Amino acid sequence: MxxxxxxxxxxxxxxxxxxxxxxxxxxxxxxxxxxxxxxxxxxxxxxxxxxxxxxxxxxxxxxxxxxxxxxxxxxxxxxxxxxxxxxxxxxxxxxxxxxxxxxxxxxxMTTSETKQYIQDRYSKFESKFIELYRNEFDTRKKQDLLRLIMYPIPSKTQKMLKEEIEQKNEKNREIAFGVFTNNANKIKNINPYDSYIRNYLQDPTLRVLVIDYIQANGSKQDLPIFLEILDSEKSSFKEKSVALRALRDWASINEQRKYYEEILTENSPNDSLKYIVIQVLPYIKSEKIRTNLCELSQRNSSQEIRITAALALISYDNALNIPCLEKIAIEKIDPKPPANLGDAIIVIMTFGISGFKNARDEQVRRQNFTSNQTKIREHLNYLKKTLEE
Incomplete structure (x- = not known):
């Protein structure tokens, strides 16, 4: 059983x-x-x-x-x-x-999706990423890989980047260094890369990146760096353009007026910096500035500078400006975009000044010209009417 x-x-x-x-x-x-x-x-x-x-x-x-x-x-x-x-x-x-x-x-075809995937999980990709980067010989592909790196930068990646930066002949130095400066711009509190970045202020290849970083992340104590740039004949156009932003943010009104007047009276074959200063310091006025704006609006070879100077004269509300505005008020648009101001227009775009974001676009360029010329004509008519009264 x-x-x-x-x-x-x-x-x-x-x-x-x-x-x-x-x-x-x-x-x-x-x-x-x-x-x-x-x-x-x-x-x-x-x-x-x-x-x-x-x-x-x-x-x-x-x-x-x-x-x-x-x-x-x-x-x-x-x-x-x-x-x-x-x-x-x-x-x-x-x-x-x-x-x-x-x-x-x-x-x-899947770049944006793969980029986001990797950036969201970079810490686990790090070793493989470094191996892939070091074995890659195509410069463009190496640069694309560098653009994947975001804050916080892991220690092994920092070491790899610094090795690239220290190689003076390395084609990727600027992009590798840019990983530090770009991420530094996103750090709200103490920036762990600040001293490292500033150490390269005198490096000719990286200098513009450093001063751009200091202008965006520094303080009024850094103003002497930028005044020295503006005072030096050796400073490049890009360096002086960044220095004007620092001047706008940290300098006194008297200092701003001084450099505005100096730049407008400068005898230079390239007037791009004049174009920039008119845009960056529109609120600074003086009789010297007014007369120079008048001269630019009448005789400068660039139509973009002529109309920009004329627009700046509107705020003066001065009948003496009538002769300065009459010519530009009846001009026809230049059929060719201002090629000689290409770098200056790009700089203005980075400053975030409205109306210049699509300056290279032909339709927008024509619309801007018509709109600005209308403002000048209206002001010119107002000045003439005031004079008659």
């Missing part, structure tokens, strides 16, 4: 175990079918938004979705590859990460 009962129990346990295995296998098969179903839906769906959402859904299966993610990352359609990147965000896999890092380097 006892042995029969044991046999019965053993058979019952075996039946339960068999049923459990069957259900488990069925569950695995069902889950596999579900993953495959999502994958097939991604292939069939036409819209990128829907494909990305399905990629997120595929990621919920974690590592079990890995075979399908690999298929997507190698798909001919870049929309499907983007869906694969979305799916990969749901878990960590070294092989997938390496694939996405290589996609950033070689697959220009």
């Amino acid at each position: 006892r042995s029969n009962k044991l046999v019965h129990n053993a058979r019952a346990f075996l039946n339960i175990f068999t049923i459990a295995i069957i259900f488990t296998m069925a569950g695995i098969d069902f889950e596999l079918q579900a993953q495959e179903s999502v994958y097939n839906s991604i292939l069939k769906t036409g819209g990128l938004f829907e494909k990305k959402n399905l990629g997120v859904k595929l990621s919920t299966y974690k590592s079990k979705s890995l075979p399908f993610i690999k298929l997507l990352l190698n798909d001919k359609s870049y929309w499907n590859r983007i869906s694969g990147i979305e799916a990969a965000k749901g878990f960590a896999d070294a092989e997938v990460d390496e694939k996405i890092l290589n996609m950033f380097r070689d697959d220009h």
Whole structure:
């Protein structure tokens, strides 16, 4: 009797175990079918938004979705590859990460997605990233890799960047150094890179990056650096342009007036700095500035400078400016954009002064000219009417 009962129990346990295995296998098969179903839906769906959402859904299966993610990352359609990147965000896999890092380097159709993926997980990419960077010989691709690095910069990456910067002949010095200055601009409190950046103030290749950083992150105590730049004949146009921003932010009104007058009276074949100072210090006035603006509005070879000087004269509300405005008020727009002011226009764009963001665009250039000329004509008519009264 006892042995029969044991046999019965053993058979019952075996039946339960068999049923459990069957259900488990069925569950695995069902889950596999579900993953495959999502994958097939991604292939069939036409819209990128829907494909990305399905990629997120595929990621919920974690590592079990890995075979399908690999298929997507190698798909001919870049929309499907983007869906694969979305799916990969749901878990960590070294092989997938390496694939996405290589996609950033070689697959220009998914650059923004792979860039964001890597930046969000840079710490785990660091060793592979450094290896890839050091083995890359294409300068452009190396520079693209450097642009991936964001704050906080891990120690191994800092070491690699500093090695690049210390090599005087390295083509990537400026971009490697820019990783420090660009990230430094985003740091709200104490900047751990400040001393390191300032040490390169006299480096001819990196100097503009350093003074740009100091202007954006320094204080009034740094003003002497910029006054020295403005006083030196050896300073480049870019250096003086940055120095004018520091002058605007930290110098006294008298200091601002002094340099404004000096720049306007400067005898230089390149008037780009005059164009910049008129834009940066529009609130500074003096009779010397007015007469020089008048001269520029009438006789300068660049129409862009003539009309900019004329606009600056409006705030003077002075009948003596009538002769200065009459010529520019009836001019026709120069058919060619101001090529000689290319660098100056780019500088103005970086200053955030409205109206110049799309100065190279022909339609916007014409619209700006018409709008500015209308303002000048209206003011000219006002001055003449005032004089008659």
